[in-house]
Amino acid sequence: MASKLFSPLALRDLKLPNRIVVSPMGQYSANDGCVSEWHLMHLGTLSVSGAGLLIIEASAVNPSARLSPHDCGLWSDANAAALEPAVQFCRKFGGAKLGLQLWHAGRKGSVTVAWEGQKPIPVDKGGWAPAGASAIPYPGRNTPIALDAEGIRSAIADHVDAAKRADALGIDLLEVHGAHGYLIHNFLSPTTNKRTDEYGGSLENRMRFGLEVFKAVRDVWPERKPLGIRLSTTDWVDGGWEVEDSIAFVHKLKALGCDYVTASSGGSVPEQRLNVYPGYQVPNGERIRQETGMCTMAVGLITEPRQAEDILSSGKADLVALGRGMLYNPRWPWHAAVELGEEFYYPKQYERSHPTMRAGDFLKPAR
Numbered sequence: 001m002a003s004k005l006f007s008p009l010a011l012r013d014l015k016l017p018n019r020i021v022v023s024p025m026g027q028y029s030a031n032d033g034c035v036s037e038w039h040l041m042h043l044g045t046l047s048v049s050g051a052g053l054l055i056i057e058a059s060a061v062n063p064s065a066r067l068s069p070h071d072c073g074l075w076s077d078a079n080a081a082a083l084e085p086a087v088q089f090c091r092k093f094g095g096a097k098l099g100l101q102l103w104h105a106g107r108k109g110s111v112t113v114a115w116e117g118q119k120p121i122p123v124d125k126g127g128w129a130p131a132g133a134s135a136i137p138y139p140g141r142n143t144p145i146a147l148d149a150e151g152i153r154s155a156i157a158d159h160v161d162a163a164k165r166a167d168a169l170g171i172d173l174l175e176v177h178g179a180h181g182y183l184i185h186n187f188l189s190p191t192t193n194k195r196t197d198e199y200g201g202s203l204e205n206r207m208r209f210g211l212e213v214f215k216a217v218r219d220v221w222p223e224r225k226p227l228g229i230r231l232s233t234t235d236w237v238d239g240g241w242e243v244e245d246s247i248a249f250v251h252k253l254k255a256l257g258c259d260y261v262t263a264s265s266g267g268s269v270p271e272q273r274l275n276v277y278p279g280y281q282v283p284n285g286e287r288i289r290q291e292t293g294m295c296t297m298a299v300g301l302i303t304e305p306r307q308a309e310d311i312l313s314s315g316k317a318d319l320v321a322l323g324r325g326m327l328y329n330p331r332w333p334w335h336a337a338v339e340l341g342e343e344f345y346y347p348k349q350y351e352r353s354h355p356t357m358r359a360g361d362f363l364k365p366a367r
């Protein structure tokens with residue numbers, strides 16, 4: 001029987017050839033938001049990996065929306081121009097459709113890159129005061145500025161401008177980053193949102209900013225192109241954002257034309273108690289899928305083809321995203337296809353690497 005993993009999925013007018021997604025992964029290799037040569041290799045490799053969708057890393061919507069000084073951005077035409085060669089390469093040679101994640105890092109911003117330990121960079125040493133829902137710092141980091149009405153308006157406008165740039169670049173799908181303790185999540189979570197205005201307090205109020213961002217982006221993102229969101233489905237702390245809140249939020253997002261939700265988790269506060277095991281975020285995504293009817297993307301320690309296939313064929317998710325597994329083995333989809341007995345796309349330059357081509361008869365077509 002044909003596998004679910006290698007079955008196509010349509011999101012609006014975008015036809016994904018299979019259900020394997022390369023999860024967005026920041027490379028900390030950009031300067032002033034402009035991607036570097038590293039990205040040509042990184043994105044190029046992943047675009048020929050056989051995944052149906054490659055989501056380009058979290059791209060900051062303004063300079064102070066970055067986590068580190070070396071994050072990718074899409075706030076300027078220079079940022080878009082820097083990304084264009086990699087996008088062109090992926091379009092010309094890749095089999096994957098191209099997504100991009102729009103991002104505001106919120107209160108976590110102004111830290112060194114991952115391999116330098118994400119240490120806070122003070123304002124007088126080239127850092128910045130990050131923006132947050134409330135002026136409560138992520139422990140050990142710079143104190144954020146609580147966005148006022150004008151700050152909220154301009155953060156929304158920045159998402160809109162970046163979405164327009166992504167469209168002009170030819171990006172097929174956009175994902176709003178609403179997870180991992182970044183700005184939208186700062187507003188959603190009672191652990192980080194202590195506001196007393198219409199953006200704080202009740203669940204309704206805490207959801208307002210995220211919904212306004214989503215709606216504004218949906219309004220400018222072409223009707224034919226899908227728009228999704230990544231959520232931390234739970235904060236993993238008592239008194240934090242819970243999966244029931246995520247379900248309420250997803251109902252609202254659905255009404256605004258959201259096409260899928262990626263079910264991630266955590267990131268709001270360091271006290272979180274994560275219980276990590278293979279597919280540990282799948283159950284929350286499954287609940288969201290069942291209770292809202294939303295198309296969902298599972299992510300988090302999905303590493304085995306049969307595990308991915310089980311998640312999809314048992315109706316726990318519609319798509320599976322792999323992060324670290326794809327860095328470790330960028331040909332994961334090729335191997336999964338062999339394991340599941342599927343015919344599969346290879347760039348023609350690499351066709352002879354297929355296991356059926358190793359017997360020595362190099363002139364025989366692979367399949």
Ligand SMILES: Cc1cc2nc3c(=O)[nH]c(=O)nc-3n(C[C@H](O)[C@H](O)[C@H](O)COP(=O)(O)O)c2cc1C
Pocket residue numbers: 023024025026027057058101177179230264299300301302321322323324325
């Ligand atoms: C190097 C690296 C960079 C990441 N950057 C992002 C990012 O830009 N946006 C995001 O939503 N998640 C990011 N993540 C999280 C991954 O997308 C993914 O959700 C997480 O690694 C769990 O999936 P995995 O077990 O398949 O790696 C990153 C993870 C890694 C390892």
